[in-house]
Amino acid sequence: MSTRTAVVTGASTGIGRATALVLAEAGFTVYAVARREDRLAALAEENAAIRPKALDITDEQAVAALAAEVAEAGGAECLVNISGGARGTERVAEAVTEDWDWMLRVNVLGTMTMTRAFLPQLRQGRGTVLNLTSTAAIVGYEGGAGYNAAKFAERGFTRALRLEEAEHDVRVIELLPGMVRTEEFSLMRMHGDQAAADKVYEGVAEPLTAEDVADVIRYAVTVPHHVSLDEIVLRPVAQAAQHKVIRRL
Numbered sequence: 001m002s003t004r005t006a007v008v009t010g011a012s013t014g015i016g017r018a019t020a021l022v023l024a025e026a027g028f029t030v031y032a033v034a035r036r037e038d039r040l041a042a043l044a045e046e047n048a049a050i051r052p053k054a055l056d057i058t059d060e061q062a063v064a065a066l067a068a069e070v071a072e073a074g075g076a077e078c079l080v081n082i083s084g085g086a087r088g089t090e091r092v093a094e095a096v097t098e099d100w101d102w103m104l105r106v107n108v109l110g111t112m113t114m115t116r117a118f119l120p121q122l123r124q125g126r127g128t129v130l131n132l133t134s135t136a137a138i139v140g141y142e143g144g145a146g147y148n149a150a151k152f153a154e155r156g157f158t159r160a161l162r163l164e165e166a167e168h169d170v171r172v173i174e175l176l177p178g179m180v181r182t183e184e185f186s187l188m189r190m191h192g193d194q195a196a197a198d199k200v201y202e203g204v205a206e207p208l209t210a211e212d213v214a215d216v217i218r219y220a221v222t223v224p225h226h227v228s229l230d231e232i233v234l235r236p237v238a239q240a241a242q243h244k245v246i247r248r249l
Contacts, residue, residue, distance in 0.1 A: 181207040
């Protein structure tokens with residue numbers, strides 16, 4: 001029987017979905033959060049420990065209601081903020097305001113809204129917050145300014161949170177993946193252009209998978225609580241740096 005509870009956002013696809021499954025397999029009851037109810041329902045069918053919760057993480061009332069529900073059920077000890085993403089590859093001179101607005105709202109405000117709502121219960125039981133940022137949070141690159149801005153902000157948020165919550169024995173972890181091939185990340189960034197999305201990974205023998213990242217998340221949140229993996233940079237071997245990717249075409 002599950003005796004630990006985790007809340008995972010972005011659980012309808014990609015890294016979030018893989019994380020919900022791996023934590024359920026590790027013995028957690030998992031509240032799987034995303035907007036797409038049909039995908040969450042399908043996910044819950046794969047493991048009885050998964051509780052699907054369809055909501056928008058930037059909706060403060062919906063998030064507060066979820067936090068109250070989880071608290072009533074005994075409280076969460078782990079919050080994994082995965083929801084986020086990139087939209088567009090325009091340079092600053094051609095920046096699309098709507099894309100920047102979406103990236104800042106979901107990556108930054110959504111993470112803040114979820115964290116703020118769950119901190120009271122995380123403080124009760126040696127809690128853990130893990131925020132998924134990106135190597136885009138540490139290196140700027142052409143065509144990435146909007147995503148860089150959002151992830152740099154989320155990284156700053158995470159670093160401040162770690163300082164603020166240490167006195168409450170809340171462990172704060174940042175995971176910064178590089179190139180991960182998932183079903184939707186690049187497709188969303190390319191506004192649905194599948195050919196352009198596929199080109200991102202062209203010639204790269206083994207980009208990371210969602211399962212690779214989820215396995216690292218599982219490890220980071222289940223090591224003894226006094227051990228904090230503050231910052232974990234995770235890349236495929238073929239991506240030596242943000243600007244250096246080995247492609248064998």
